[in-house]
Each structure stands twice: as structure tokens, then as C-alpha cells.
Amino acid sequence: MYEMDPQMLAAQHHALMQQVAAQQAAAQYAAAQQVAAQQVAVHQVAAYPPGMVSHPPPMASLIGPPEDNGYALTEGSEDELEKPNSHLITLSLRIIMQGKEVGSIIGKGGETVKKFRADSGAKINISDGSTSSERIVTLTGTTDTIHEAFRMIAEKFEEDMSRMPDPNTPRPPVTLRIVMPASQCGPLIGKNGCKIKEVREKTGASIQVAGDLLPNSTERAVTISGTPAAITDCIVQVCFICSSRRQKELLFLTDPEVSRVYYQPIHSLTLR
Numbered sequence: 001m002y003e004m005d006p007q008m009l010a011a012q013h014h015a016l017m018q019q020v021a022a023q024q025a026a027a028q029y030a031a032a033q034q035v036a037a038q039q040v041a042v043h044q045v046a047a048y049p050p051g052m053v054s055h056p057p058p059m060a061s062l063i064g065p066p067e068d069n070g071y072a073l074t075e076g077s078e079d080e081l082e083k084p085n086s087h088l089i090t091l092s093l094r095i096i097m098q099g100k101e102v103g104s105i106i107g108k109g110g111e112t113v114k115k116f117r118a119d120s121g122a123k124i125n126i127s128d129g130s131t132s133s134e135r136i137v138t139l140t141g142t143t144d145t146i147h148e149a150f151r152m153i154a155e156k157f158e159e160d161m162s163r164m165p166d167p168n169t170p171r172p173p174v175t176l177r178i179v180m181p182a183s184q185c186g187p188l189i190g191k192n193g194c195k196i197k198e199v200r201e202k203t204g205a206s207i208q209v210a211g212d213l214l215p216n217s218t219e220r221a222v223t224i225s226g227t228p229a230a231i232t233d234c235i236v237q238v239c240f241i242c243s244s245r246r247q248k249e250l251l252f253l254t255d256p257e258v259s260r261v262y263y264q265p266i267h268s269l270t271l272r
Contacts, residue, residue, distance in 0.1 A: 175225040219263045
């Protein structure tokens with residue numbers, strides 16, 4: 001009777017177990033994505049009555065699955081990434097704005113926002129302002145288009161401030177508030193604040209992460225101030241750090257986005 005080599009049997013068994021594990025991982029990932037999609041759909045129905053201008057991003061994450069996002073984990077430091085195809089990464093970032101700021105980027109007859117969309121290549125959606133003094137501006141696109149859209153918005157705000165009546169009045173820095181999942185604020189801050197300190201030093205921008213969650217959500221506000229160039233450089237760093245974190249969550253099937261609750265500034269108008 002022919003007997004197979006024990007080492008060959010062990011190798012075949014190991015290969016079979018790897019195949020089974022890969023199939024299980026794929027099934028778990030698909031189930032997690034389905035649950036996330038269902039929860040986002042339920043949230044949209046509850047939070048957005050008919051007639052709203054826009055909805056939260058259809059994806060319940062900053063970036064897509066690891067095989068689609070152009071990033072690859074490297075050996076060594078867990079914070080390092082290779083970016084062979086960074087132009088393939090799709091982001092969806094949200095900014096909190098006041099009515100006057102929104103009016104500035106919309107422009108007369110919507111001409112300004114149309115130009116921003118055309119020149120940057122990013123999708124720019126603005127939430128309805130009938131129930132709140134705050135509105136959410138959502139930018140969606142590749143990393144390059146998102147960075148260009150941020151640059152254009154920051155430059156528009158700087159241009160608005162240059163038209164102040166008194167030229168002798170010191171102008172404050174341009175300030176933007178973005179919304180981030182609380183699960184991604186930790187990696188942005190880093191151990192003992194080392195990562196956020198590094199971002200400040202690299203970009204010259206001021207960046208602050210709010211300690212409290214935004215009302216009725218699992219998100220925090222991140223305030224970025226500085227020149228348009230510094231703000232754009234800071235956004236590049238923030239997107240890079242968050243994409244790194246998000247990829248690890250997807251690779252190891254630990255997906256906090258399944259339970260993410262989006263911040264929606266509703267019922268915050270002062271009634272007189």
C-alpha cells in the first residue's frame with residue numbers, strides 16, 4: 001500500500017485550511033458590508049425627509065475595500081503605507097459650515113460651486129439648511145480631487161476675508177471643520193499626541209480634535225486653521241492617516257463603520 005509522505009500531507013492540510021479561512025473571511029466581510037449598507041439606508045430614511053438636498057455618503061467608510069483603494073500595507077511600522085495607485089483611492093469627507101460660508105461657496109446662481117466641481121473633479125453636495133444654522137458640505141472623489149476642492153474652498157474663504165471693510169483689522173486664519181468617525185481620531189492624534197504634533201509641524205496648520213462627540217452621532221469635529229496651502233497639506237496628511245487605519249480595519253474584519261452614526265445638524269435654529 002502506498003503511503004504519502006507526512007510532510008506532503010501536512011502541506012496539503014495547511015493549504016486546505018488556508019483556503020477555508022479565506023472563504024470564511026470573504027463571507028464575513030460581505031456580511032459586514034451588507035449590514036453597514038442596511039444601517040446607512042435606515043439612517044438616511046430616518047434623517048432625511050423627502051426634498052432634502054443631499055444624503056450622507058453612500059459608502060459607510062472613508063475608503064473602499066483594500067483591494068480597490070490603491071494602498072498596500074508594508075512590513076515594519078504599522079503606520080506606514082505604500083501608495084502605488086493613490087489616484088485610485090475614493091474618499092468622502094464632510095465639512096461643517098455656517099450659512100454665510102455655504103453661501104460663499106455656492107455663489108450667485110450656483111456659479112461658484114459649479115466651477116469648483118468642474119475644476120476640481122470632486123462631487124460637492126450641500127445638505128438642506130431649512131432646519132439648522134449649520135450645513136454639511138460633502139466632498140467625494142479621488143484623493144487628488146478632494147485635495148483640490150479643499151484648496152479652492154480655503155482660497156475662497158481667504159478671498160472673502162480680504163474684502164473686510166477695515167484693511168487695518170488683523171485677519172484671522174482660514175478655518176474649516178471636518179467631521180470624522182471617532183474610531184479614526186485616535187490614529188490621527190497618535191500615542192501621547194505624537195501624530196497630530198507631527199502633522200502640525202509638517203504642514204504649519206493648526207489642527208484640533210474635539211474631545212466630545214457631535215450630538216446624536218459617533219463622530220467628532222476636527223478643526224483645521226491656517227493658510228489655504230497649509231490647510232490643503234494638512235488634509236493630505238489626515239486622509240493618509242485615516243486611510244491607513246481604515247484599511248487595517250477592513251483587512252482584519254474589525255469594522256466600526258457598521259455602527260457609525262452620522263452627525264446631522266438638525267433643529268438647531270434659534271426660534272424667535
